[in-house]
């Protein structure tokens with residue numbers, strides 16, 4: 001299986017959006033739908049799903065997942081980590097949509113009440129140690145051992161190296177998009193990612209793309 005670094009994944013995302021012309025929101029919707037597939041296919045307790053969302057595109061995936069679950073009648077709460085007024089445009093667009101669905105964001109959530117947590121805080125954009133408050137929150141969540149599905153990468157895991165950036169939210173399952181990330185196959189990153197499922201969301205890789213990890217030269221170019 002072809003593995004990628006975070007920056008290779010970002011290059012492929014950008015190529016698909018800017019050169020191929022695939023709208024970013026289509027990729028976000030497909031990413032969200034692929035997580036819904038995994039939620040539906042697993043044996044998770046879906047009584048109360050808590051989606052934790054960050055301010056970047058990983059958070060936008062989380063808001064879209066929340067909408068899709070809500071539309072199917074699930075008891076789902078959406079809680080942001082960080083100040084929403086600083087969220088990327090992709091998140092703002094998703095928020096404008098869910099408002100029209102009548103979905104209200106939670107200000108504070110009790111992790112104990114959740115039966116399943118969806119981690120959409122940080123993905124391949126993670127580039128630093130997590131803020132202290134978030135590290136504390138993650139350690140508390142790990143302590144109560146809830147089932148967690150990570151969107152693309154478990155928050156706090158460096159997708160390239162598998163290092164823990166201060167703290168990482170341990171996942172039961174990680175749904176990762178396009179290609180698996182090198183960091184999710186390393187010792188610590190692999191353990192904290194749980195069962196990793198790679199989903200095709202329609203990303204296109206340039207034919208002459210040079211992967212840094214060349215273990216599999218027969219990788220498909222359309223993922």
Ligand SMILES: NC(=O)C1=CN([C@@H]2O[C@H](COP(=O)(O)OP(=O)(O)OC[C@H]3O[C@@H](n4cnc5c(N)ncnc54)[C@H](O)[C@@H]3O)[C@@H](O)[C@H]2O)[C@@H](O)CC1
Pocket residue numbers: 013014017024027028031054055056057058059061088121122123124125126127128129130131151152153165177
């Ligand atoms: N590029 C795209 O358009 C797509 C991205 N997708 C999703 O978007 C994710 C990547 O999105 P982004 O590049 O927006 O990044 P993230 O959503 O992972 O992170 C958001 C932003 O947080 C900031 N940040 C990084 N580390 C931080 C730290 N330790 N403390 C505080 N702030 C920090 C960075 O500015 C980063 O851009 C993927 O993992 C995937 O889930 C998918 O929806 C497919 C389409």
Ligand SMILES: [K+]
Pocket residue numbers: 058119120121122123150151152153154155
């Ligand atoms: K995540």
